[in-house]
Amino acid sequence: MPEFNAFFETLRERIDREDTVVSVGLDADLDRIPEHLLEKDLPRWAFNRRIIDATHEYAACYKPNAAFYEDADGWRSLRETVAYAHGKDVPVLLDAKRGDIGNTARKYAELLEHVDAITANPYMGRDSLEPFLSKADKGVFVLCRTSNPGGSDLQDLELASGEPLYRRVAALADLWNERGNVGLVVGATAPAELEELRGEVPDLPFLVPGVGAQGGDTEAAVEHGLADGVGLVNSSRGIIFAGEDAGEDFAKASGQAAKRLRDRLNRYRD
Amino acid sequence: MPEFNAFFETLRERIDREDTVVSVGLDADLDRIPEHLLEKDLPRWAFNRRIIDATHEYAACYKPNAAFYEDADGWRSLRETVAYAHGKDVPVLLDAKRGDIGNTARKYAELLEHVDAITANPYMGRDSLEPFLSKADKGVFVLCRTSNPGGSDLQDLELASGEPLYRRVAALADLWNERGNVGLVVGATAPAELEELRGEVPDLPFLVPGVGAQGGDTEAAVEHGLADGVGLVNSSRGIIFAGEDAGEDFAKASGQAAKRLRDRLNRYRD
Numbered sequence: 001m002p003e004f005n006a007f008f009e010t011l012r013e014r015i016d017r018e019d020t021v022v023s024v025g026l027d028a029d030l031d032r033i034p035e036h037l038l039e040k041d042l043p044r045w046a047f048n049r050r051i052i053d054a055t056h057e058y059a060a061c062y063k064p065n066a067a068f069y070e071d072a073d074g075w076r077s078l079r080e081t082v083a084y085a086h087g088k089d090v091p092v093l094l095d096a097k098r099g100d101i102g103n104t105a106r107k108y109a110e111l112l113e114h115v116d117a118i119t120a121n122p123y124m125g126r127d128s129l130e131p132f133l134s135k136a137d138k139g140v141f142v143l144c145r146t147s148n149p150g151g152s153d154l155q156d157l158e159l160a161s162g163e164p165l166y167r168r169v170a171a172l173a174d175l176w177n178e179r180g181n182v183g184l185v186v187g188a189t190a191p192a193e194l195e196e197l198r199g200e201v202p203d204l205p206f207l208v209p210g211v212g213a214q215g216g217d218t219e220a221a222v223e224h225g226l227a228d229g230v231g232l233v234n235s236s237r238g239i240i241f242a243g244e245d246a247g248e249d250f251a252k253a254s255g256q257a258a259k260r261l262r263d264r265l266n267r268y269r270d
Numbered sequence: 271m272p273e274f275n276a277f278f279e280t281l282r283e284r285i286d287r288e289d290t291v292v293s294v295g296l297d298a299d300l301d302r303i304p305e306h307l308l309e310k311d312l313p314r315w316a317f318n319r320r321i322i323d324a325t326h327e328y329a330a331c332y333k334p335n336a337a338f339y340e341d342a343d344g345w346r347s348l349r350e351t352v353a354y355a356h357g358k359d360v361p362v363l364l365d366a367k368r369g370d371i372g373n374t375a376r377k378y379a380e381l382l383e384h385v386d387a388i389t390a391n392p393y394m395g396r397d398s399l400e401p402f403l404s405k406a407d408k409g410v411f412v413l414c415r416t417s418n419p420g421g422s423d424l425q426d427l428e429l430a431s432g433e434p435l436y437r438r439v440a441a442l443a444d445l446w447n448e449r450g451n452v453g454l455v456v457g458a459t460a461p462a463e464l465e466e467l468r469g470e471v472p473d474l475p476f477l478v479p480g481v482g483a484q485g486g487d488t489e490a491a492v493e494h495g496l497a498d499g500v501g502l503v504n505s506s507r508g509i510i511f512a513g514e515d516a517g518e519d520f521a522k523a524s525g526q527a528a529k530r531l532r533d534r535l536n537r538y539r540d
Contacts, residue, residue: 065374067368067374067378068377070340070345070377070378070381072342072345072346075340075341075342075344075345097368097391097394101416101417103299104338105337107335107338121393122423122424123393123416123425124367124418124420124424124425125419125421125422126420127419128416128418143394146371146393146394148371148395148397149397150396150400154439155395157429157430157435158429159428159429160429160432162430165424168427172423
C-alpha cells in the first residue's frame with residue numbers, strides 16, 4: 001500500500017465519499033465562454049463559478065490550466081475560483097507544468113500556497129522540482145507520458161539502457177517521492193504505456209488527461225491510472241464546453257457531461 | 271550563414287549597434303527589491319524602470335522571468351516593463367519555459383504578442399511548441415542543456431543512439447527551425463557541452479545563462495554561444511541586485527555591473 005501525504009489522503013477521502021475520480025479541467029478560454037458572461041467584471045470567474053455549481057458533486061478535483069489565467073484579471077479569476085472550489089470541499093490541482101532553476105522555482109512554488117497540487121515539467125531535473133516536492137502537504141504531478149501527438153518526440157526516445165525516456169522519468173519521480181506527494185501525468189491516448197507504467201511505479205497516482213476531446217481509452221485510464229484507488233481522470237473541454245450552444249443553460253450541460261463521465265469511469269472501478 | 275527571421279535580425283542590429291551581447295535578467299523578486307520602492311503602486315515596475323534606465327545602453331535584450339510576475343500586479347508590472355524596454359529600443363525575451371498541448375500552448379503564445387521572444391520547454395514535443403514556432407517574426411529559445419545541477423538528470427541521459435538527450439533536443443530544435451526563429455538555452459556551467467552543441471547546430475543562436483551568480487565560463491559562453499555573432503549571455507541577480515546594499519543608489523551599481531559584464535564578454539568577441 002502506498003504511503004500518501006495529506007494531499008493524497010484528502011483526495012482519497014473525496015474519491016471515496018463522492019464516488020468519483022473525475023478531474024474537471026477549468027480551461028476557461030475567453031474565446032469560448034458564453035457571450036452573456038463577457039460583460040461581467042471577471043468573465044472567467046463568472047464562468048467557473050457556474051461550472052463548479054453544476055459539476056461539483058461529480059468532481060474529485062478541479063484542474064485549472066494556468067495558461068488561461070496569465071494576465072491581471074486572470075489571476076484574480078483564478079484566486080476566486082480556487083476559493084470557491086474549496087468552499088465546495090473540492091481540492092484544486094493547478095495545471096502549470098512548471099519547472100525552473102532554484103530561485104525561480106521557489107517563486108513558482110508560491111503558486112502552490114493557494115492550491116492543493118500542481119503539475120510540473122521534469123526536463124530541468126530534480127532541483128527544479130524541489131521547491132514543489134518539499135511542500136509535504138501538497139501534491140506534485142510530474143509530466144511523464146503526455147497525451148499530445150508530439151509527446152513521443154522526446155518521451156519515447158530509447159535510452160542506452162533500453163527503456164524509453166518516459167519510463168526513466170517515472171523511475172526518477174518514484175525516487176523523488178520521499179514524502180508520498182508525487183504523482184505522474186500519463187495520457188489516456190497511450191493505454192499500453194499506462195499499463196507498463198503502473199507496473200513500474202505501483203505507488204504513484206496518475207493524473208490521466210485525454211479521455212475527452214482527445215478521445216483516449218477510458219477503461220485503461222481507470223484500470224491503470226489509480227494507485228490503491230487513488231488517481232484522477234481529467235476532461236476539460238468535454239465538460240466545461242458541453243453546453244457551448246445552450247446559451248444561458250450552458251452549465252446544465254456541463255453538469256450532465258461530468259455525471260456521464262463519472263458513471264462511465266465508475267463502471268471500471270472496483 | 272544562418273538565415274535569421276525578423277527577431278534575430280533585430281537582435282543582430284542591436285548587438286552590432288550597441289556592441290553588447292548582454293541579456294539582463296529581470297527577476298524582480300519582491301523579497302529583494304529595495305525597501306523604499308515597496309510603497310509604490312507597482313514595486314516591480316518601479317524597480318525595473320530604474321534598472322532599465324541604468325542598464326539599457328549595455329543591454330542587448332531584457333529577459334524578465336515570468337515566475338516573478340505571476341499575480342495580478344505582476345502582470346501589470348510586466349506589461350509596463352516591456353513597453354518601457356521597447357521605448358529604449360531594447361528587445362524583450364520572456365523567460366517563461368512554457369510548453370503545453372495545442373489549445374493551451376496557443377493561449378501561452380498570446381504572451382508572445384507583447385514580447386519579442388520566449389523560452390520554451392521541449393519535453394512535450396513539437397506540437398506543444400508549434401504555436402510559438404509559427405510566429406515567424408518572434409524568437410523561440412528551446413531549453414537544451416540548462417545551467418542548474420539537476421540539468422543532468424534528464425538532459426544527460428544517454429540515448430540508444432549513443433548521444434545524450436540534450437544533443438537530440440538540439441537536433442530536433444534545428445529541424446523545427448523552419449523560419450529562422452529558433453535558438454537554444456545552453457548553460458555556461460557546461461562549457462564542454464556548449465562547444466559540442468555549437469558544432470552540432472552552427473546556425474542556432476544560444477541564450478547562455480549561468481555566468482553571473484552561478485559562476486559559469488564567460489569565455490566559452492561568448493566563443494560558442496554566438497551564431498554568426500548573434501546570441502545572448504545572461505546575468506540576472508548579478509546585475510539587478512548588484513546594488514542591494516546601496517539603498518536608493520541601487521540602480522547605479524546595476525549599471526556598473528552590466529557595463530562590467532559587457533566589457534568582460536567583449537574581450538572574447540571578434
